[in-house]
Amino acid sequence: MYNFDFEQPASVEAAVAALQAEDTLPLSGGQTLIPSMKQRLNAPAKLVSLTGIDALKGVSVDGGTLTIGAATTHATVAAEATAYPALAALAGGIGDPAVRNRGTIGGSLANNDPSACYPSAVLGTGATVVTNAREIAADDFFDGVFTTALEEGEIITAVKFPIPEKANYQKFEQPASRFALTGVFVAKTADGVRVAVTGASEEGVFRWTEAEEALSANFTPEAVDGLTASADGLISDLHGTPQYRASLIKTLTKRAVAAA
Amino acid sequence: MPKDHGIGASPKRREDIRFLTGAGNYTDDINIHGQAYVHFLRSDVAHGTINSIDASAAEAMEGVLKVFTAKDFEAVGGLPCGWQVTDRFGEAMQEPKHPILAEGKVRHVGDPIAAVVAETPEIARDAAEAIVVDIDELPAVVDMKAALAAGAPKVHDDLTSNLCYDWGFVEENKDAVDEAIKNAAHVTTLELTNNRLVANPMEPRVAIGDYSRGTDEHTLYTTSQNPHVIRLLMGAFVLGIPEHKLRVVAPDVGGGFGTKIFHYAEEAFVTFAAKVVNRPVKWTASRSEAFISDAHGRDHVTKIELALDADNNFVALRTDTHANMGAYLSTFAPSVPTWLHGTLMAGNYTTPLIYVNVKAVFTNTVPVDAYRGAGRPEATFQLERVVDKAARELGVDPAELRRQNFIKPEQFPYDTPVAVSYDTGNYHATLDTGLKMVDYANFEARAAESKARGKLRGIGLAHYIEACGIAPSNLVGQLGARAGLYESATVRVNATGSISVLTGSHSHGQGHETTFPQVIAEMIGIDESQVDIVHGDTSKTPMGMGTYGSRSIAVGGSAMFKAAEKVINKAKKIAAHLMEASEADIELADGQFSVAGTDKSVAWGDVCLAAYVPHNYPLEDLEPGLEETAFYDPSNFTYPSGAYFCEVEVDPDTGAIDILSFNAADDFGNVINPMIVEGQVHGGVAQGIGQAMLEHAAYDENGQLLSGSFMDYAMPRAADVPSFGVDHSCQTPCTHNPLGVKGCGEAGAIGSPPALVNAVIDALHRGGYPVEHIDMPLSPSRVWNAIQSVK
Amino acid sequence: MTEVKMTVNGREVSGDVEGRTLLSTFLRENLGLTGTHVGCDTSQCGACVVHVNGKAVKSCTMFAQEAAGADVATIEGQAGADGSLNTIQQAFQDYHGLQCGFCTPGMVMSAAALLKENPKPTEAEIRNYLEGNICRCTGYHNIVRAIMAASGQDVPAVAAE
Structure with missing residues (x-):
């Protein structure tokens, strides 16, 4: 990879200041960024590591809200987000154990890989993304593949999840990468049901609103029977056609409801 | 009771100790003082004409020793193909040149265009990116049947078409097979592909070239299943280095599965470049590079028809296969869809009439060669x-x-x-x-x-x-092999009775260091710990053909057996002398030579010592020493x-x-x-x-x-x-x-x-x-x- | 170049690194600890797994400077001071859990991390935990049995009786 300067600040303020320099990227767990730098697809002049900032780490519960620091690893979320079992299970299924010991929720969300797991939980729960500058509702955060509402130099500090009555994530793995070939996150709250789909769309994570309506009226797998997920705009690659992914969306939604 | 030693026992593997403690010695673990590093600039298009290569910016970069292109290799040969197939009409296959670095054209994604030797791997890669290559992209042929269509782009302009060969086997049976299928009570037909694979041993390929001005000797450290084959092919056909000036070492090798049989351009490059830059030159493939430079496997498209009579007996079989060769002929590529494939088409069955047709095709893809099973899985x-x-x-x-x-x-x-x-x-x-x-x-x-x-x-x-x-070497020679396929072993008995076996077989996970001594121990009746295996270094082992095709114990083990038999026969003569008995009466069991029908015996170690300290020894009839070599060539x-x-x-x-x-x-x-x-x-x-x-x-x-x-x-x-x-x-x-x-x-x-x-x-x-x-x-x-x- | 210090297998070490120097490179090239292997460039094969502050990580997907001050354990530090194999290493030998040996260091380090978290894993738990460690030789069968044995659970003997 190309060479770069490495900096590891101890506070959010220092990190934000360091990120003002040109060609500077934040580095969280690095489990996606480092491989892409090896391929020379990314060439920052400086990396600012966020993993030395204690304020960005940890899982806490306050009333009905679970808050996760942005630099909290997947392994920690899997072990400590017991108040939100569906989220803990999702975190425990990302990558592999060694990846989960490095990868972080903030890094995953800022990257917004169209096949990543976390975006579906954030969108499917209606979570709030907290940055050093503001709070962003999940519905406003994801902005297409590898794109988010984050401004240059803005970093995620935490994610706040309203804990749903019931929730479940069903991941159907792409056999090589073990990312989601299609993943469906279903959450039932007092306000209704949200269904978020990852891995399937060329536009990244999205909500399946027809299913949400049907499930808000009747939270059973059968409620989805009469629906068909559209194949329009879904990904076509070695691992599946748009039609296949559309079929998976429906199957996984039913399974998530059954398991929630 | 299972045996606890010798043939049929399962002793723990002795090589595991070093692998389990991080003490293995894989090629990438070797660093030679003063070594430089090479990075290959590879084609990112499948087919194109190279108009120009401007390496001036790369050469000017600090830390760059030299940028190589095809011009630097004008005096050396291309990579040889080790097997010539003769087609249905008695003609030799079409055999294109396979240059070390692309000459005028690139023919697959990954085809090396230029190579930068520099002080560090990162400088070499940075400099490779600074090379400006002007390529006119040409239409690529990927699908085999499209590659054979009239007017298809040609992978090699100097060949008549993209057809390497059209092979029929057994050609004399063709009409009888056609007739039997026409008249059969039932014919089952199936069209299928055998998917293209990448072997992916967990250790990517590595090669280090080293040259000594003092002795004019070249050493190549490489991730190979058969160092002698590499020495023969590279020395004789590519670089023109005589064997006594070329040593090839394949130390611990992290899996092969066929893809480390072949002689690759990178091996010839580092050997050649080390002399040019007068520094050791190291190449370590990344996994991404392995995917576009290791020979792939399989990639057949087949139609098969099985004819049965009214009683469900198989009466005839006809198959029609297109086999992908990729852009060049890798070392043993032509043999895989022919002699390693057609000859197995009877399977376990008594089908009396079989005809196999194989069309081997050049495409703009990575070369395809043997991968675990090689032809037989297909x-x-x-x-x-x-x-x-x-x-x-x-x-x-x-x-x-x-x-x-x-x-x-x-x-x-x-x-x-x-x-x-x-x-x-x-x-x-x-x-x-x-x-x-x-x-x-x-x-x-x-x-x-x-x-x-x-x-x-x-x-x-x-x-x-x-x-x-x-x-059998004489058989494979008739079938087009350009090498013999025997194996060798030297059984070197040391003065106190321990044994070193030098074998041409190569272990890259198979456990030879454990199993080969089991055979020797069984034959002599000594402890396995008294026997060590030496392999993977052409300067140490006799000329041998290496490990592939499940041949190590069947061919290499047999060579060792034959050499050990010679050793035992000589040792019996010495024992007979020591015990003043007739050689015909000497028996060997449990490490003791004894005279049949008496209580006289002498230990294995004492006989060995006598061979090397021949004070009481039949010097007039027998040379001192106890070391024998055998070359074993199987009959089937x-x-x-x-x-x-x-x-x-x-x-x-x-x-x-x-x-x-x-x-x-x-x-x-x-x-x-x-x-x-x-x-x-x-x-x-x-x-x-x-x-x-x-x-x-x-x-x-x-x-x-x-x-x-x-x-x-x-x-x-x-x-x-x-x-x-x-x-x-x-x-x-x-x-x-x-x-x-x-x-x-x-x-x-x-x-x-x-x-x-x-x-x-x-x-x-x-x-x-x-x-x-x-x-x-x-x-x-x-x-x-x-x-x-x-x- | 920046000087980085850490503890590796209980020993204080230091070396000059660039920003881009990976932990795996630091271990292999700076320290000569070549037991940690690199088998891919997409963080999947797991041949490079080491422990950093007690957690299994892929050392090819972490910069050396990120490990500054950390306690790092590699395959070279697993055997006893007298060279005797530890329980996991011994089980890999006893149950033939390795062939070419290239993936083995990462397998052993991952197995150690698993047994720390889960001292008596089931076969399914072992297989799932090894998701990030690829072996091309063994078909995993004997690796799974070795880890079962290392956890003190009954495993049928390796070879046919």
Whole structure:
């Protein structure tokens, strides 16, 4: 990879200041960024590591809200987000154990890989993304593949999840990468049901609103029977056609409801 | 009681100590003082004309020693092909030049264009990016049939077409086969592909070239299965370096599976460049680079027709295959779809008439060559798929249709209509063992249980034959091999009785350091710890052909046996002298020479000492010392066989396959170390499962590799495979090698793909989805698509 | 170049690194600890797994400077001071859980991390935990059995009786 300067600040303020320099990227767990730098697809002049900032780490519960620091690893979320079992299970299924010991929720969300797991939980729960500058509702955060509402130099500090009555994530793995070939996150709250789909769309994570309506009226797998997920705009690659992914969306939604 | 030492025992592997403690010595672990590093600039287009290469900016960069292009290699040869196939019409195959660095054209993504030697790997890579290459991209040919169409772009402008050869076997049988198929009571036809694979040993390839001005000697450290073959090919055909000035070392090698047999451009490059820049030069492939520079495997497209009479006897078989060679001929590429494939088409059956046609085709893809099984998996897959389909069409049990057509135990030795003679086998026994292992009789109850859970259960069987221990040199020479295929061993007895065996075989995971001493220990009756194996260094071992084709114990082990026999015969003469007895009366057991019918004996160690301190020694009749070499050239291939069973559950909603059990009943002849044999089967079966449901080196129509990393090329992981049932109790020893062994390295990868595919097709049929075939890999989406197609 | 210090296998070490120097490179090239292997460039094969502050990580997907001050354990530090194999290493030998040996260091380090978290894993738990460690030789069968044995659970003997 190309060479770069490495900096590891101890506070959010220092990190934000360091990120003002040109060609500077934040580095969280690095489990996606480092491989892409090896391929020379990314060439920052400086990396600012966020993993030395204690304020960005940890899982806490306050009333009905679970808050996760942005630099909290997947392994920690899997072990400590017991108040939100569906989220803990999702975190425990990302990558592999060694990846989960490095990868972080903030890094995953800022990257917004169209096949990543976390975006579906954030969108499917209606979570709030907290940055050093503001709070962003999940519905406003994801902005297409590898794109988010984050401004240059803005970093995620935490994610706040309203804990749903019931929730479940069903991941159907792409056999090589073990990312989601299609993943469906279903959450039932007092306000209704949200269904978020990852891995399937060329536009990244999205909500399946027809299913949400049907499930808000009747939270059973059968409620989805009469629906068909559209194949329009879904990904076509070695691992599946748009039609296949559309079929998976429906199957996984039913399974998530059954398991929630 | 299992044996605790010698042949048939399972001692722990001695090589494990270094591998388990991080003390292995793999090629990338070697660093030579003053070494420089090379980075290859590789083509990112599949086909194009190189107009110009401007390396001036790269050469000006600090730390760059030299940039090489094809011009630097004008005085040396191209990479040789080690096998010439003669076509149906008696003509030699078309054989293009394979330059070290691309000459005028690039022919596949990954074709090396230039090479930068620099102080560090990163500087070399930075500089390679600064090279400006002007390429006019040309239309690529990827699909084999399109490559043969009139007017198709030619991969090699100096050849008449993209057809390497059109091979017919056995050509004299063609009309009789056609006639038999025309008149048969039933003909089952199947069209299928054998998917292109990447071997992916976990250790990527590495090569280090070192040159000594003081002695004019070249040393190449390389990740090879056969260092002597590399020395011969590179020294004699590429660089013109005589053997005594060229040493090739293959130290610990992290898996091979065929792809480390071949002589690659990078090896010749570092050897050549080390002298030019007068520094050691090291190349370490990244995994991404391996995907576009290691020879790939398989990639056949086949139509097979099986004709049966009214009593379900196989009467004729006809196959028509297109085999992808890629852009150049890799070392043994032409032999794989021909002599390693057509000769196995009889399988385990008495089919009297067989005709095999193979068209080998050049395309703008990475060269294709041998990968674990090499030709035999392709033969077995199509045959065992078509037999299964025939059973379904005829409404008979697939196991019974096979049994009915098996060569019977009393028919051995059996001459097939495809030129080989099976020495021994007992296919009924392996089939029966397998049927018991899988509890075939109670399958229906298990299927009903799955159905109750909404899942489709199926069971699949394949019975394979393979030809191992390649092979008689005079025969392979007639078939086009440009090398001999013997093996060598020197048994060097030391003065106090310990032994070093220098072997031309090479272990890259097979455990030779443990198994070879078991044979010597058994023969002499000494402890295995008294025997060490030396391999992987042309300066130490006699000329040998290396390890591939499940040949190590069958050919290399036999060479060792022969050399040890010579040693023992000489030692008996010495013992006779020491005991003042007749040589004919000397017996050797448990490390003691004794005189038959007396209580006189002398220990192995004392005889060895006498050989090296010959004070009381028959010097007038016998030279001092105790060291013998043998070259063993087998008189036939060996023919392992076996029955493989796979039981699966298919999720009809997602197409996902869950392998519930996998059982293998093999006949490997005599077994030296059961633990290691079982490990070989486990690994082979996992690779076969990988081919059948996960792995695919897929190209798009422009010749871009779509699965160029582990992100898209699905390697089998621990949770993809079950624990395996293995059995090798059926043993029909090989009749023509001294150990009676057949070889076990490739069997698992040969027998498993058709067993798995047959199981999935069975599950779909039982579930009411009459799908006749799905091409590998049976990914969830392909299985789901197949279900939709018959809904 | 920046000087980085850490503890590796209980020993204080230091070396000059660039920003881009990976932990795996630091171990292999700076320290000569070549037991940690690199088998891919997409963080999947797991041949490079080491422990950093007690957690299994892929050393090819972590910069050396990120490990500054950390306690790092590699395959070279697993055997006893007298060279005797530890329980996991011994089980890999006893149950033939390795062939070419290239993936083995990562397998052993991952197995150690698993047994720390889950001292008596089931076969399915072992297989799932090894998702990030690819072996091309063994078909995993004997690796799974070795880890079962290392956890003190009954495993049938390796070779046919």
